[in-house]
Structures are given as structure tokens and as C-alpha cells.
Amino acid sequence: MGKLAFIFPGQGAQYVGMGKDIAAEYKSADAIYEEASEALGFDIKEMIFNGNDETLKITENTQPTIVTTSVACMQPLLEKGIKPDFVAGLSLGEYAAHVAAGTFSFKDAVALVRKRGKFMQEAVPVGVGAMSAIIGLDNEAVIESCKEASSLGVCAPANFNCPGQLAIAGDVAAVEKANEICKAKGAKRAMMLAVSAPFHCSLLKPAGEKLAEELDKVTVNDIKIPVVVNVTAESVTAKEQVKATLVDQVSNSVLWENCVKTMLEQGVDTFVEIGPGKVLSGFVKKINKDVRVLNVENLDSLNATLEELTR
Structure with a gap:
């Protein structure tokens, strides 16, 4: 029996209305949008469902909106008892992966990524x-x-x-x-x-330093599902490793190709991209054309994925 991985997209995948039809159909998904609004102190659900592209493109908005949508879109799978053997995310998506693994509460993660987006934007003046x-x-x-x-x-x-x-x-x-x-x-x-900024290079080190301070305020729980992390492309299962990998990730290369290869080596033969877009699905197919790649970003893709996984 092959293994299953949930993978979560990064910045750039956002669009107005993402996850809206899943939230309308599944109370557990809708509750995530409500929880995000409560954690952030403004109506992020309204921003995602009925806002505009320019607002979503602002990095400190982009990051929490994508993580919120990814975690919301995952809820129906969890409801149906579908649990992954591994999780991973591209850059920002690593936070959704940690929520899936139980490392962080969703409220802590969504508040963290809003600050992360702000710090990343402030680290380098626009145009530099x-x-x-x-x-x-x-x-x-x-x-x-x-x-x-x-x-x-x-x-x-x-x-x-x-x-x-x-x-x-x-x-x-x-x-x-x-x-x-x-x-x-x-x-x-x-x-x-x-x-809006030169992500994942040494110019972003000041953002990583500020993020480290915020991470120190957050409770890190035991990791229930191995998280394959961007900076090393290795599975992290010890909570003591989490903060350092997330800080380093801000100013270091994202080793996504190697992350996928690590999961393949561990026996993963089905990848489900959860959240807006299908960028990661395309990457996985280019890395190994023989694996099964599914996605969940709206009701149609959710239903098709549920049909595949519950056969």
C-alpha cells in the first residue's frame, strides 16, 4: 500500500473567492474562516470571498488568506477520515503543513504568517x-x-x-x-x-530575526505527522527543530524538488495539493510522472479527490 502526502501551496496562488464553495457546503471549513477572522481581529473571510486582487496581493494579507484557505479546504478530507502519512508546503505552505501535523494551533499559525508577511515586506524597500x-x-x-x-x-x-x-x-x-x-x-x-520582495535570499535575514521573536511566543506541540521541510528537504518529527527551520526558511533556498523526492523515497505515491491553484501538482508531475496527483481547491476538485481516495 502506497503512502499519502498532503502538500500546501505558497504565495502567488491566491485569488478572490478561493474556498468559498467548500465553506458553503462544509461547516468545518467555514469555521476555519471564522476562526481566522477572530484570530486576526478583522473580517478576513470577507476579504477572501468578496475582496479584490490588489488587497490580496499585499504580502501581509496574502499569507494569512492562503493558509486559511488551505486549512479550510483540508477539513472535509479530515472529516472523511483521510489522513496523510507526510505533509509539506512550499514556503508559506509549510505553515499549513504544520497545522495539519498538529505542530501549531491554526489560530497561532494564521497570526504568525500575517506577521511573517509584514516582516518580509519591511525587510527590503520596494524596488531594491x-x-x-x-x-x-x-x-x-x-x-x-x-x-x-x-x-x-x-x-x-x-x-x-x-x-x-x-x-x-x-x-x-x-x-x-x-x-x-x-x-x-x-x-x-x-x-x-x-x-514585492526578494524572498528566500540573505536580504530577508532581518525578517527571520523578527519572526524568531514571534515564534518564541507561540506554543509548539508534538508533531503528529512528519513534516518535510523546505530548508533541508528532510522530515522533521521533533518539535525542538521547528522554530529554527522556519526562521532559516525566510532567507534560504526552498528545496521543493528535493522535498518531493524525500517523500517519494519514503513510499509516497499519492500527493494531494490542498488550497488555491495547482502549481505544486505541476511540479510533482515534472519530478515523477508516475505518481498520482490530486488537488482540493473547490467543490468539484474536492469531490473528485474524495472519489479517488475512498475507492
């Missing part, structure tokens, strides 16, 4: 940092390109998403230079991303 997506070049060539460009400032791989798809981050001039070098090395595409 940038990110770029590099398509069609192997990891080593991208790493080398970043090193060559770093004479102009910070430049480093930010996300190892799947074979031939990385994101890089750093100072604007250095990232632009790295794009040129990557293209010269044969990249199919090297394009600047519409993001």
Missing part, C-alpha cells in the same frame, strides 16, 4: 530587490550564474521547484545580470517576477 524565474537550465548552471552576477549585489537561487525550473532572488541589478548570464548559458526563459 527582485526575483526571476529561470526555465530550461540545470541547477548547477543557475547556481554558477548567480555567483557570477553577485559582484553587483546579492543573487542566489530562491526556489528549486522542479527539474529545469528555478527562481532566483536578490538585488535588482544582480538578478538582471544573472538573467543575462542564464540566457547566454542556454536558458529557455529568464523572466522577472511580479513580486
Whole structure:
């Protein structure tokens, strides 16, 4: 019997109305939106269901809205007795994974990620940092390109998403230079991303330091399900490791491709992406085309996934 993993999306997957039809159908999902509003002190449910894209794009809004939706969309699966063997999330999604694993209460997690978003945005003034997506070049060539460009400032791989798809981050001039070098090395595409900060590079260390202070105020519970974490791509089962990995994650590369490979090596053959979008589903398929990949972001996808998992 193969194993099941729940995986949770990161920033950029958000859209107005995400999770709304699941919340209308399942009281347990709707209760998560209500709980988030209570924890944050404003009506985040209204922001998600009936707000606008510009408001959702503000990092300190994006982060709690995605985590809330991901945790809400998971509730019907838990209601039906479907429990994962492993959990993981891309960057921000790691917080939803920790909620699934019982590491944090949902209220603590949603309050944390709102602060995390604020700290990440404040760490680098708008216009100073940038990110770029590099398509069609192997990891080593991208790493080398970043090193060559770093004479102009910070430049480093930010996300190892799947074979031939990385994101890089750093100072604007250095990232632009790295794009040129990557293209010269044969990249199919090297394009600047519409993001508000250079996530997952050393420029974000001040945000990690502030986040560490907030994490110290939060209760960390025993981990009930192994969490495969971004910074090491290894399973974390000891609660003592959690805070350090989440702090390091802010300013270090997200090793998503290796996270998926770790779960595959542990016998996972079914991945369920829970929350807005299907970006992670695409990455998993590019890493291993033979595994079963499902998703839950609305009633249609939920019902299709429940049918698959309860056969």
C-alpha cells in the first residue's frame, strides 16, 4: 500500500473567492474562516470571498488568506477520515503543513504568517530587490550564474521547484545580470517576477530575526505527522527543530524538488495539493510522472479527490 502526502501551496496562488464553495457546503471549513477572522481581529473571510486582487496581493494579507484557505479546504478530507502519512508546503505552505501535523494551533499559525508577511515586506524597500524565474537550465548552471552576477549585489537561487525550473532572488541589478548570464548559458526563459520582495535570499535575514521573536511566543506541540521541510528537504518529527527551520526558511533556498523526492523515497505515491491553484501538482508531475496527483481547491476538485481516495 502506497503512502499519502498532503502538500500546501505558497504565495502567488491566491485569488478572490478561493474556498468559498467548500465553506458553503462544509461547516468545518467555514469555521476555519471564522476562526481566522477572530484570530486576526478583522473580517478576513470577507476579504477572501468578496475582496479584490490588489488587497490580496499585499504580502501581509496574502499569507494569512492562503493558509486559511488551505486549512479550510483540508477539513472535509479530515472529516472523511483521510489522513496523510507526510505533509509539506512550499514556503508559506509549510505553515499549513504544520497545522495539519498538529505542530501549531491554526489560530497561532494564521497570526504568525500575517506577521511573517509584514516582516518580509519591511525587510527590503520596494524596488531594491527582485526575483526571476529561470526555465530550461540545470541547477548547477543557475547556481554558477548567480555567483557570477553577485559582484553587483546579492543573487542566489530562491526556489528549486522542479527539474529545469528555478527562481532566483536578490538585488535588482544582480538578478538582471544573472538573467543575462542564464540566457547566454542556454536558458529557455529568464523572466522577472511580479513580486514585492526578494524572498528566500540573505536580504530577508532581518525578517527571520523578527519572526524568531514571534515564534518564541507561540506554543509548539508534538508533531503528529512528519513534516518535510523546505530548508533541508528532510522530515522533521521533533518539535525542538521547528522554530529554527522556519526562521532559516525566510532567507534560504526552498528545496521543493528535493522535498518531493524525500517523500517519494519514503513510499509516497499519492500527493494531494490542498488550497488555491495547482502549481505544486505541476511540479510533482515534472519530478515523477508516475505518481498520482490530486488537488482540493473547490467543490468539484474536492469531490473528485474524495472519489479517488475512498475507492
